[in-house]
Structures are given as C-alpha cells and as structure tokens.
Amino acid sequence: MRLFLALLCAQLPLAELHAAEPPARPNILHIHADDHRSDGARALGNPVVVTPNIDALAERGMVFTHCYTMGSMVGAVCTPSRTMMLTGRSWQRIPGAKGATPNAAEPATFLPRVIAAAGYQTWHMGKQGNGFPAGLKEFQTSIIDDAKTLNDPLTDRAHCSQRLADQTIGFLKSRAANKENKPFYIYIAPPVPHDPRSAEPQFHKLYDPSKIPLSPAFLPQHPFDNGEMSVRDEMLAPWPRTEADTKQQNADYYSCVTGLDHHIGRILAELKASGQWDNTIIIFSGDNGLSLGEHGLFGKQNLYEFGGMHVPLIIAGPGIPKGKSEALVYLMDLFPTFAEFAGGKTPEGVEGKSLVPILSGQVTKVRDVLYTGYRNCQRAIRDDRWKLIHYPLVDRTQFFDLQNDPHELKNLADQPAHAAKIAELTALLTKEMAARGDNYPLTVANPQPAEWTPPTGGKKSERQAKAKSNAAAKGKTIER
Numbered sequence: 071m072r073l074f075l076a077l078l079c080a081q082l083p084l085a086e087l088h089a090a091e092p093p094a095r096p097n098i099l100h101i102h103a104d105d106h107r108s109d110g111a112r113a114l115g116n117p118v119v120v121t122p123n124i125d126a127l128a129e130r131g132m133v134f135t136h137c138y139t140m141g142s143m144v145g146a147v148c149t150p151s152r153t154m155m156l157t158g159r160s161w162q163r164i165p166g167a168k169g170a171t172p173n174a175a176e177p178a179t180f181l182p183r184v185i186a187a188a189g190y191q192t193w194h195m196g197k198q199g200n201g202f203p204a205g206l207k208e209f210q211t212s213i214i215d216d217a218k219t220l221n222d223p224l225t226d227r228a229h230c231s232q233r234l235a236d237q238t239i240g241f242l243k244s245r246a247a248n249k250e251n252k253p254f255y256i257y258i259a260p261p262v263p264h265d266p267r268s269a270e271p272q273f274h275k276l277y278d279p280s281k282i283p284l285s286p287a288f289l290p291q292h293p294f295d296n297g298e299m300s301v302r303d304e305m306l307a308p309w310p311r312t313e314a315d316t317k318q319q320n321a322d323y324y325s326c327v328t329g330l331d332h333h334i335g336r337i338l339a340e341l342k343a344s345g346q347w348d349n350t351i352i353i354f355s356g357d358n359g360l361s362l363g364e365h366g367l368f369g370k371q372n373l374y375e376f377g378g379m380h381v382p383l384i385i386a387g388p389g390i391p392k393g394k395s396e397a398l399v400y401l402m403d404l405f406p407t408f409a410e411f412a413g414g415k416t417p418e419g420v421e422g423k424s425l426v427p428i429l430s431g432q433v434t435k436v437r438d439v440l441y442t443g444y445r446n447c448q449r450a451i452r453d454d455r456w457k458l459i460h461y462p463l464v465d466r467t468q469f470f471d472l473q474n475d476p477h478e479l480k481n482l483a484d485q486p487a488h489a490a491k492i493a494e495l496t497a498l499l500t501k502e503m504a505a506r507g508d509n510y511p512l513t514v515a516n517p518q519p520a521e522w523t524p525p526t527g528g529k530k531s532e533r534q535a536k537a538k539s540n541a542a543a544k545g546k547t548i549e550r
C-alpha cells in the first residue's frame with residue numbers, strides 16, 4: 071500500500087500533493103481471459119484482431135510482454151494456472167498438484183481472503199470448469215456462468231462475455247447506490263476465447279477467413295512427437311493441418327476476442343460512470359496461451375512462445391506508469407502484486423514475486439531466467455535472448471535465438487558454437503526444477519522414437535471427427 075501511495079503521489083505536482091486528501095486505496099479489477107494468446111490484441115502485436123478497449127488499456131498502462139504460466143501436469147492447463155495465481159505457488163507445490171485436482175487446505179492463504187482481510191469487498195464471476203473452485207469459494211460473492219445451451223442468450227457461449235459484463239455492471243451500480251465505502255476486488259474470468267469459438271454474429275462478420283494471414287511458424291504437422299500430439303485441443307482439426315482450417319480457426323478465435331473486448335469496454339464505461347475510474351487498477355491477463363497452427367499445433371500443451379504457457383498481461387490505472395516491460399514474470403506474481411496494491415499481507419509459502427518494484431521503476435526484472443514445463447514430456451528455460459526446450463521422452467532438444475528468431479523456426483541445438491550456452495541453460499533448468507520440487511527426470515533410460523504418425527483409424531479417428539464436428543457446431547461445449 072505504501073508503495074502504491076508513493077507511486078500515485080509521484081505523479082502529482084507538489085502543490086496538489088499538499089492540497090489533496092490521502093488517496094483511498096485502489097479498487098482492483100482483474101479480467102482474466104481463457105486461452106488468450108500473448109499477442110491476442112492489436113496493441114500486443116497482432117495487426118489483424120480488433121481490440122480497441124484492450125488496446126486503450128495497453129496504451130494507458132504497463133504491458134508485460136514476457137508473462138507465463140509455469141506449467142501443467144494435465145491437458146487442462148487452465149486448472150493449475152488459475153490455482154497458481156490464486157495461491158501464489160508454483161505448479162508442483164499447489165495443493166493436490168500431483169492429482170491435478172487442487173483443493174488447498176488453507177483457504178486463509180488464498181488471494182481473495184488476503185484481499186478481503188485488508189478491508190476489500192471481493193466479487194467474482196467466471197467460467198464453469200477447469201478453474202480453482204476452492205479458491206473461488208473464498209470470494210464474498212462468486213457467480214459461476216455455466217455456458218452450454220445452444221441458441222439461448224441466457225445460457226449460450228456466444229453471449230457469455232455479455233452476461234459477465236452485465237453482472238459486473240450491476241455490481242458496480244449496486245455499490246454506487248449503496249454508497250459502499252470499501253474498495254473492491256473484482257475478478258472476472260470469462261470462458262473466452264476458449265473453444266468452442268462462438269461469438270455474437272456481428273463479431274464473426276468482422277473476419278473473412280480467407281484474408282487471415284498464417285503465422286510464419288505454420289506447419290501441417292509438428293516435426294516430431296512432443297509427448298502430447300493428439301490431446302483434445304489438437305483434435306480440433308485433422309492432420310495434416312490445412313491453410314483453410316487454420317485460417318478458419320484463427321478467424322473464429324479473433325471473433326471471440328473482439329466480442330470479449332467489446333464487453334470489457336462496457337465494464338470500463340461503467341467504471342467511469344460510477345466515478346471509480348480514477349481509483350481502479352485494471353489488470354488484463356490470460357490463463358494460458360494457445361497455438362493456432364504454429365508448428366502444426368492447435369493446443370496449449372506445448373512450450374513454444376506462440377504456444378501454451380505465454381500469456382498477455384497489462385496493468386493500468388492510478389500510479390501505474392505507461393510503458394512496456396520485458397521482465398520475465400509469472401502469473402503467480404500477481405498474488406503478491408495484488409496484495410501489495412491492497413495493503414494486504416502476503417502469506418508464507420507464496421513463491422510469486424511482487425511486480426510493484428518494476429511498476430515503480432525500482433528494478434527492471436525480478437528473475438534472470440524463466441522455466442516452464444508440461445507433464446513429464448516437455449521442459450523449457452529461457453533468458454532474455456536464448457531458449458532451450460527439451461523433450462525427455464524422445465530425447466530431443468531445441469535451442470532458439472529469440473532475439474533473431476521470435477517464432478522459433480530455426481533449431482540451433484546441433485551447432486557447436488552454442489554448446490556452452492546450451493550447457494549453461496540445461497544446468498539452470500535442472501536447478502530451477504529442483505528449486506520448484508519438479509522431480510520428473512530430464513533424461514530417460516530408453517527414449518521412444520521421435521517419429522509420429524497421425525491417428526488414422528479406430529477410436530482416435532472417431533474422436534477426431536467428433537471433435538471437429540463439435541467445434542463446427544458453434545455454441546456446444548466440448549470442454550474436458
């Protein structure tokens with residue numbers, strides 16, 4: 071809290087500083103999208119998608135270009151991601167991590183309790199499934215939106231962003247009517263732009279699939295078995311991936327992002343109308359990334375930059391400077407950051423690091439390297455330029471120069487000139503894994519062949535056809 075006040079005061083002229091009453095503690099409005107890519111807005115680097123409201127937030131505040139969720143022990147990457155954020159703990163240390171059904175025993179240490187203990191009104195509305203129910207229950211109000219029915223604006227996928235915005239606006243209006251004095255912590259978790267990618271028709275009309283450019287990293291098929299080649303998300307389109315399928319998936323994804331952006335704009339308008347705009351820190355983020363044809367992948371079960379663990383993060387509002395930070399940060403860093411905004415106490419066991427020192431200009435980074443992992447089959451580590459990905463089950467290594475090859479097209483792992491850096495990053499990866507309680511082996515005794523052939527018959531083929539049919543039938547939930 072003290073730091074927040076210092077930040078706020080630093081922006082005021084001296085005369086104003088003496089004249090003004092001490093500022094009230096800031097409201098916290100956190101919008102946490104589902105499968106939102108790190109480049110999922112125009113201001114975040116995608117020139118195609120239409121996102122005027124997210125862009126305005128990015129223009130007003132700080133964009134963290136290198137934010138990640140640490141990893142997942144299950145295909146539903148959302149679950150450990152959201153749990154890490156609300157507990158501040160790394161993926162192998164979240165309660166129930168090994169069973170992938172987090173149910174922490176100490177609710178007092180969950181973020182909503184910490185913020186409430188600091189005197190906040192806490193309110194949540196969000197998606198059904200693949201979240202962190204034990205943590206959500208700790209909000210004073212928690213509304214779950216169970217979107218699944220076709221063609222009904224009250225329950226369908228296409229209108230879920232609208233429903234979340236309506237409820238949030240209603241909450242803001244009721245606070246104004248009741249002259250509520252406590253600051254608020256609102257956590258909105260729309261199930262968007264997660265598939266099935268169904269938006270209101272006007273947003274689908276904005277995107278002609280034939281005009282959607284393909285990523286430079288597009289491939290018909292991943293070049294080797296990454297250990298999770300035919301998980302649910304990867305079966306949203308058949309193999310080999312075609313340009314037409316990929317463009318359609320991108321167009322539908324952008325439609326959902328634009329729909330979400332529209333309804334974010336409505337919430338922000340109500341913040342202004344209710345007089346809370348100047349005293350609300352707004353955070354926009356996503357729970358995990360997603361591949362949309364890059365490297366032949368359509369899921370979040372991979373460690374590429376345009377892939378599963380890289381997420382967007384924008385923080386804007388009073389006292390937050392405008393700018394861009396390339397600091398390597400995790401979503402779990404939001405726990406102590408929010409606690410500090412609210413003047414709350416970060417409990418023991420939280421591994422995330424507050425981003426307030428970055429926001430206040432005291433430091434430019436909170437860690438030197440960042441590690442990510444997926445089940446027992448993928449591990450990665452990166453610094454500000456180089457990145458190593460290792461696939462223990464098939465003994466494959468990739469090494470990329472992200473500065474000159476941001477799309478990870480050229481694997482430099484076999485080049486002797488990079489042997490020392492590869493050895494250095496491998497040692498750092500081993501160290502990070504040990505420090506986080508990640509006991510999966512980096513090498514296995516008998517690696518499997520790395521060649522992979524798409525499923526062609528039997529049960530998998532049927533599942534693939536069914537998944538594609540479901541994805542096409544917009545509005546029908548097929549979440550695992």
Ligand SMILES: [Ca+2]
Nearest residue numbers: 104105148357
């Ligand atoms: Ca997700």
